[in-house]
Amino acid sequence: MTFTINGREVTAYEGETVGAVLAAMGQRALRSSEKFNDPRGLFCGMGVCQECRVTVDGISNVRACMTLVTPGLRVELPGVALKAT
C-alpha cells in the first residue's frame, strides 16, 4: 500500500507502523523538540516515551510507533526534512 510522508509517496506492507517504515527508510529524526529544536526520533518503540510524535492526517502529536499505516495516510514530520533516498 502507499501513503505519503512530507508529501513523498512511500510504499509499506500491511501491518507496518509509520515508525517502522520511517526506520526502514533510515529516517532517524521524526520531529524537532519544542524548546531547543533538537532532533527527536524513535526511542522506546512501544508507545511510552512520546519521542516519535508526528502529524497524521492533520492530527498532531500522533505516536509513529503505535500507528499502523493505512492506504492514503498523510504523515508530516514537524520541523524535519525527509531524508533523501
Ligand code: FES
Ligand atoms: S518511540 Fe517511544 S512512544 Fe514511540
